[in-house]
Amino acid sequence: MNFDEIKFDCRNFRTGIPCVPNKLNNEVCNTCTSYDPVKFRVLIIKLGALGDVIRTTPLLEKFRNEYEGVHFTWVTQSPAILPKDKVDDILAWNETSIFTISNSTFDVAINLDKEAEACILLDKVKAEKKFGFVWKDGHISPATKKAEHKILTGLFDQLSKDNTKSYLEEIFEICDYEFQGEDYDINLNTELSDKWKLHFDKLSKGREVVGLNTGCGPRWNTRLWSESAWCELAEKLIGNGYFPVFLGGQLEHEKNTRMAKSSGCHYPGHFSLEEFISLTNACDVIVTQVSMMMHIATALKKKMVLCNTIFNKHEFELYGRGVIIEPESGCECYYGGTCVRGRACMHDITPEQLSSAVVSLV
Numbered sequence: 001m002n003f004d005e006i007k008f009d010c011r012n013f014r015t016g017i018p019c020v021p022n023k024l025n026n027e028v029c030n031t032c033t034s035y036d037p038v039k040f041r042v043l044i045i046k047l048g049a050l051g052d053v054i055r056t057t058p059l060l061e062k063f064r065n066e067y068e069g070v071h072f073t074w075v076t077q078s079p080a081i082l083p084k085d086k087v088d089d090i091l092a093w094n095e096t097s098i099f100t101i102s103n104s105t106f107d108v109a110i111n112l113d114k115e116a117e118a119c120i121l122l123d124k125v126k127a128e129k130k131f132g133f134v135w136k137d138g139h140i141s142p143a144t145k146k147a148e149h150k151i152l153t154g155l156f157d158q159l160s161k162d163n164t165k166s167y168l169e170e171i172f173e174i175c176d177y178e179f180q181g182e183d184y185d186i187n188l189n190t191e192l193s194d195k196w197k198l199h200f201d202k203l204s205k206g207r208e209v210v211g212l213n214t215g216c217g218p219r220w221n222t223r224l225w226s227e228s229a230w231c232e233l234a235e236k237l238i239g240n241g242y243f244p245v246f247l248g249g250q251l252e253h254e255k256n257t258r259m260a261k262s263s264g265c266h267y268p269g270h271f272s273l274e275e276f277i278s279l280t281n282a283c284d285v286i287v288t289q290v291s292m293m294m295h296i297a298t299a300l301k302k303k304m305v306l307c308n309t310i311f312n313k314h315e316f317e318l319y320g321r322g323v324i325i326e327p328e329s330g331c332e333c334y335y336g337g338t339c340v341r342g343r344a345c346m347h348d349i350t351p352e353q354l355s356s357a358v359v360s361l362v
Contacts, residue, residue, distance in 0.1 A: 039069030192278035204243035
């Protein structure tokens, strides 16, 4: 084996260490049966919230279908959420990753974050085509004309309210594509998921498992529903022959513990992100506000009842598997963290409405 016989373009190549085929089967480049040439390199910069990272993953399917031998590099603050079997290089947002990306070359580079650091990074990357947002003259700028509208809707509420395109339609358009139902993707531990399915099978005795996600993060607290409403919903679902389960993270633990005792609804506790995703996958239906859970459930192809108040409902793509419930009283607090009425309109959504929505899906 000579140096000039090394296939540096192989997907399995790992810079200065043996590749997996060499480790497992003693393969070497000049006779390797696992040679997989990379023919097209795509960089995706999506740093932000977990949900935003998840809902950008449909681009993976689009590029895989468009290009043979495509290789993905993704830099993010949420590396654990990305599907390891679909993204070749998942890079955490740090100095090493920034230096590496800034000195690499791609066929396509995409930035869909509006923060200055993400825009500046796309500006510095070498790529034949760039899509999304860059940094020029000290401010955010569109990499191409098609990104202008997304900047405008982010800056002016009246334009955002008038928008009738989903987030996926918008980002596909920015990348010169048409959204055609490409699905979300996510990192799922199937062994953990199977464990939770067995757990619920024993407890539910054949009943449909309905996950009730009671949290929504601290940024927009107007989305929170009352404990009494969650308990009433759980009781209605139990009475209708379902097996409801309270779900949430550490912030919801004490609340969920109280509500489980009050309503008789099952609460398994709070877990790591990996286990939370697996636990969600063991449910049949999810009831949630607009939150990270909405994106996790969508990626797992779950039936979903989505409660929306302060956001533009056209933004959400449910793939025909869910329904959106909004308060009949309307909402005046667009992207608002506090309610102008003094009482959040989320409380105008009733347990009966959500219970009926679950029945309609199942």
